[in-house]
Amino acid sequence: MSTQKSLTPRVWAELFLLAVLWGAVFFANRIALDEIGPLTLVAHRTLWAALLLWLVIFATRTILPRSPRLWGAFLIMGLLNNLIPFGLLNFAQLTIESGLVSIFNAATAFWGVLLAALFLPDERLTLAKTLGIGLGVLGVATAIGLSHLTGLDPRSFAQIAALMATLSYGFAGVWARKHLAGCSPLAASAGMLTCTTLLALPLAHVTEAPFTLSLSAPTWAAIAYAAILGTAAAYLLYYRVLTAAGSGNLLVVTLLIPPVAILLGTVFLNESLPPRAYTGFALLTLGLIVLDGRLIARLRTKKPT
Numbered sequence: 001m002s003t004q005k006s007l008t009p010r011v012w013a014e015l016f017l018l019a020v021l022w023g024a025v026f027f028a029n030r031i032a033l034d035e036i037g038p039l040t041l042v043a044h045r046t047l048w049a050a051l052l053l054w055l056v057i058f059a060t061r062t063i064l065p066r067s068p069r070l071w072g073a074f075l076i077m078g079l080l081n082n083l084i085p086f087g088l089l090n091f092a093q094l095t096i097e098s099g100l101v102s103i104f105n106a107a108t109a110f111w112g113v114l115l116a117a118l119f120l121p122d123e124r125l126t127l128a129k130t131l132g133i134g135l136g137v138l139g140v141a142t143a144i145g146l147s148h149l150t151g152l153d154p155r156s157f158a159q160i161a162a163l164m165a166t167l168s169y170g171f172a173g174v175w176a177r178k179h180l181a182g183c184s185p186l187a188a189s190a191g192m193l194t195c196t197t198l199l200a201l202p203l204a205h206v207t208e209a210p211f212t213l214s215l216s217a218p219t220w221a222a223i224a225y226a227a228i229l230g231t232a233a234a235y236l237l238y239y240r241v242l243t244a245a246g247s248g249n250l251l252v253v254t255l256l257i258p259p260v261a262i263l264l265g266t267v268f269l270n271e272s273l274p275p276r277a278y279t280g281f282a283l284l285t286l287g288l289i290v291l292d293g294r295l296i297a298r299l300r301t302k303k304p305t
Contacts, residue, residue, distance in 0.1 A: 007252075011245045018237050019253050023260025025230035026098040029090055030269060032222040035215060037208035038090030041223070043200035046082055048227035050193035053186065053235070062186050071191065073179040078196035081172035085165035087200075092165070095158035097271040099262035103143055103281045104162035106254045109288055110136035111170025119174045132291030135283055143280025185239035193231070251292050255285055 007015070032041050057064065065071065092101050110133045117125035144159050180188050205211055215223075242250060258281055265271035290296065 007245060007249055011241065014237060014241050015245070015252055016256060018234060018241060019256030020260050021229050021234040021237065022253070023102060023257040024264060025226050026093070026102050026261040027264040027268065028222040028225040028230060030093050030098045032219050032226070033090060033093055035219045037204065038087050038094070039200060039204035040208050040211065041090050042083060042086040043197060043204045043211060044223045045086065045226045045231055046193045046196040046200060048223065049231035050190055050197055052228060052232040053190035053193060057186060057190055062184060065183065065187050065191060070183065074188065074191035075195040077172060077175055077180065078192045078199065080168050080175055081192060082196040083199050084168040088161040088165035088168070092158040092162040095154050097265055097273055098269065099258065099265040099271055099273050100143065100277050101162050102258040102261035103277055103284065104140065104159065105166060106258060106281070106284045107136060107140050107163060108166040108169040109251050109254050109291065111167050112173045113291060115170045115174050116177070120177060128290055128293050132287045135287030135290060139280045139283030139287055142283055143277050145274070145276050186236070189235040251288050255288060
């Protein structure tokens with residue numbers, strides 16, 4: 001993994017803010033899914049987020065990418081980082097609790113490390129990383145539960161969909177490293193979301209219902225949050241934190257998102273997670289600590305007084 005940077009109080013505050021923004025998206029999505037389908041929600045979320053980012057681009061006079069190759073990379077990135085995972089996570093939330101979906105979402109970090117080791121020559125799968133991934137797999141299996149691992153029911157399919165979403169996120173990370181290096185984060189985000197919208201709008205129209213603006217106030221509020229704060233603002237904050245803290249420290253966000261989603265789901269949606277979900281999250285947390293390596297390194301080098 002890359003060299004770790006220190007976390008200042010300001011960076012910690014931004015990490016917590018990013019976790020709140022993304023954690024609350026699961027709650028907002030659950031509200032919107034009461035009226036619109038999973039792919040229609042993706043189309044709304046990416047459309048309004050893209051429009052907002054384009055306004056920022058024009059206001060800041062950011063140089064726009066013109067290379068067809070780069071726009072092709074945006075298209076694939078939009079598929080891997082938005083359309084597939086957003087759609088699968090939305091589908092999962094139709095059946096399982098938003099807090100549980102957020103716990104599965106934490107598996108993204110493990111896929112990212114594993115796929116980077118497989119496809120990127122500068123990444124190696126060390127013993128610590130292997131152990132961390134193993135703990136992550138055990139955590140996911142625990143959260144799913146033995147009965148859902150051996151049987152096929154709507155809840156099983158929903159949990160599998162959530163895991164496939166994290167796999168897509170993992171491939172997106174590899175794709176970005178290979179094809180988007182050096183691209184402006186703002187332009188990359190706007191281009192990716194624009195391409196996602198161009199894919200999601202016709203797909204949602206054909207598979208779910210004609211795209212409409214005639215929606216209830218709660219649905220519009222949920223869409224507005226997911227698009228403006230949970231996507232456009234979160235992407236801008238993500239790249240800010242990435243620059244200040246480094247990619248390794250961003251693993252912290254994956255641990256902070258589930259508590260936010262679980263709290264909102266419990267208070268406002270009357271969700272109740274089984275004990276195995278919390279056990280699985282604990283194992284995922286342990287796996288991320290091993291994967292990160294810094295805490296273990298500090299314990300090893302700490303001299304007895």
